[in-house]
Amino acid sequence: MAHPREDPPSLPTELRPYLEELVRRTRAVCGPQLVSVLAVGSLALGDYRHGRSDVDVTVVVEPSLPGSALHDLARVLAHPQLSCPAAGLELVVYGADFAIRPSGAAGYLLDLNTGPLLPDRADFDAARSPAFWYAIDRSVAHQTGLTLFGRPAREVVAAPGRPELLAAIGASVREHGDGEGHLADNRVLNGCRSVVFCRTGRWLAKRAAAREVALTEGEFRPLIEAAERSFERPRPSALPLPTTDVRAFLSWVRAQVERTAAGV
Known part of the structure; x- marks a missing residue:
């Protein structure tokens, strides 16, 4: 893992090469405007089951990251261009200014679903999505998010009130x-x-x-x-x-x- 903050044994063996490449591609697209890449969901809670669980990832970027970079990120992380070994990848990108504020809103810049058992979806308009999934995910991220790159979860993601x-x-x-x-x-x-x-x-x-x-x-x-x-x-x-x-x-x-x- 590129400059990891988490001890590799805390990540499932089946996912380590995939997560390494996901971080590498995310860094290549976002450059210095990348703040953090965090494993959330079942990975963060220690209950990932291979063949059943999704890989849940939260990415935090500087708000100045151009929209074109978000489209590029969705493209380079999409399965099968980056082959997902899990049931699917659910990756959400937030601006750092939004993620650090307690909020019940969806608030994402990109919501990417892709993988062998997930329908492909790349959405850039948070107003079109029910907010509750994202609020819960940020609460989990704040509590137990695993830092794959950059600043720790508690420093960049706030839990909703x-x-x-x-x-x-x-x-x-x-x-x-x-x-x-x-x-x-x-x-x-x-x-x-x-x-x-x-x-x-x-x-x-x-x-x-x-x-x-x-x-x-x-x-x-x-x-x-x-x-x-x-x-x-x-x-x-x-x-x-x-x-x-x-x-x-x-x-x-x-x-x-x-x-x-x-x-x-």
Whole structure:
């Protein structure tokens, strides 16, 4: 890794060459206007599963980086030009002036999705996207982001304020409650992670959060354990879960989030 801040053993072996090349290409495109490259999501939370997880990356740049460079970055990082060994790459670029301010807005300069199991998407207009995903990701980045290049995560990415963050969590639970485009196991495990955050103010990996909720909520334990078993499998072979049970669980999760938000 070019000038890494993280000890390489903290990164999965399957991803190290890919992340090295991603950092190299990002530095080549952004030059001195690159502030940080951060691993977030399952990598930051220590729960990356090869064949199932995406590679989640946050890039922070100086606001003066020209728009043409953002288009160049999307091009050179797109799969298969840069072959992604994971299910996909979800990379978000923020201006440093936005990233350092607590905000519930989307606020990105580039949102790139690419990879063997992701539909290609390169979006440069944050106003067109639901804000909640990005607010949650920045909260995770602030808490546990792994610095691949540049300044540490806590120096460049602020977490949204608690009211904005709880509103984002509520929106994410409603999104998963609808179920459109989401694997059932991921809907359940994300629900567990949301509940644990409401209880503790900390983000846990999905499976660790699932174990905590299963210990205290016996009614939902069989569903949560089934979701964990499914999560062990590659995406194409995920196990079906009872639709009624998933909806009931997410309705309960939504109530927990709303109760927590009401007490802020």
